[in-house]
Amino acid sequence: MKRKVLAAILSMGVIASMAGCSSGQKEAAATTGATTAAATEAATTAAETAKEAASGGGSHKVYLITMDQMDQHWVNVDAGAQKAVKELGNVDYKWLAPDVKDDAKQIECINNAVAGGAQAILLAANGPDAVTASLQEAMDAGVKVVYVDSAASLPAIQTLATDNKAAGKTAGDEMIKALKANGIESGKIGIVNVNAATASTVAREEGFRSAFEGTKFEILETQYGEGDAAKSKDIAANYITQGCVGIFGANEGSTVGAGNAIQEAGETVIGVGFDKSDMILQLIKDGYLLATMAQNPDVMGYEGIKTAVNALEGKDTGDKNVDTGVSVLTKETIK
Numbered sequence: 001m002k003r004k005v006l007a008a009i010l011s012m013g014v015i016a017s018m019a020g021c022s023s024g025q026k027e028a029a030a031t032t033g034a035t036t037a038a039a040t041e042a043a044t045t046a047a048e049t050a051k052e053a054a055s056g057g058g059s060h061k062v063y064l065i066t067m068d069q070m071d072q073h074w075v076n077v078d079a080g081a082q083k084a085v086k087e088l089g090n091v092d093y094k095w096l097a098p099d100v101k102d103d104a105k106q107i108e109c110i111n112n113a114v115a116g117g118a119q120a121i122l123l124a125a126n127g128p129d130a131v132t133a134s135l136q137e138a139m140d141a142g143v144k145v146v147y148v149d150s151a152a153s154l155p156a157i158q159t160l161a162t163d164n165k166a167a168g169k170t171a172g173d174e175m176i177k178a179l180k181a182n183g184i185e186s187g188k189i190g191i192v193n194v195n196a197a198t199a200s201t202v203a204r205e206e207g208f209r210s211a212f213e214g215t216k217f218e219i220l221e222t223q224y225g226e227g228d229a230a231k232s233k234d235i236a237a238n239y240i241t242q243g244c245v246g247i248f249g250a251n252e253g254s255t256v257g258a259g260n261a262i263q264e265a266g267e268t269v270i271g272v273g274f275d276k277s278d279m280i281l282q283l284i285k286d287g288y289l290l291a292t293m294a295q296n297p298d299v300m301g302y303e304g305i306k307t308a309v310n311a312l313e314g315k316d317t318g319d320k321n322v323d324t325g326v327s328v329l330t331k332e333t334i335k
Contacts, residue, residue: 021109080301103130127197168204172211186216190239232257249273259283
């Protein structure tokens with residue numbers, strides 16, 4: 001036990017000396033630079049601690065790692081997780097996230113969680129492949145992994161997410177319906193996405209595009225704004241100057257940017273997006289966005305914690321894939 005405690009203290013000392021991934025409370029956490037020996041000791045400690053938790057000794061140490069801290073979507077995932085933590089009463093919980101969407105920074109978060117003694121990780125992967133090496137190391141150390149919102153390539157205990165392809169098609173159907181109601185049967189459509197790697201938003205785009213098959217509308221080449229509202233606004237503004245009649249935002253930042261560009265241009269452009277935030281709801285109420293596909297991020301966090309704890313306690317974790325649902329929010333349906 002003394003050796004295990006010493007290993008944990010040494011590894012945390014390495015972590016404390018560097019800055020990178022941040023917690024939900026803006027705490028500084030570790031970045032790169034840990035020696036191979038220290039990382040190995042930390043991984044061994046995590047595995048031993050996970051075994052103790054599985055046998056009923058002490059609290060379960062669970063980390064939530066999201067793509068970034070910018071979007072209200074992730075705040076709601078955290079809120080759901082905290083609700084489950086409060087109900088269960090036996091979980092030591094922490095939220096880590098990069099300040100922006102960045103593969104290297106998310107990898108740091110995973111490594112920091114393992115070094116911090118994580119027994120389970122809830123992960124919203126920034127991309128399917130970039131984090132797999134560090135994630136595999138975590139799994140090899142005995143850490144249980146549950147995906148929320150967006151999965152990586154490695155098999156995990158469970159994935160809790162929206163059926164993004166189906167929801168993307170719904171977004172496309174809503175746009176087509178609104179355009180035709182305005183007497184528009186053809187024209188250019190712009191897509192503002194996050195990047196070409198994030199599985200969830202790529203699936204949304206695929207579904208959105210499928211809705212336009214067989215129509216006379218022309219979908220332009222997708223532009224990427226990294227989920228940043230300001231970058232997305234510039235992309236959407238460029239689409240508007242090209243004469244687009246509709247713009248689709250694939251996540252919260254993309255949607256806010258599209259709505260702001262439509263508002264600033266004063267043009268009659270149909271904007272449809274994803275996620276629910278105060279800004280998006282206001283843009284819908286003001287008529288600058290037609291609709292948004294509202295996910296249930298709180299359900300992802302809530303059920304993710306419960307799945308992680310069940311896994312640590314050797315209990316049934318249910319289906320491998322759980323659709324957490326989506327609702328279409330318009331001016332008429334917003335309460």
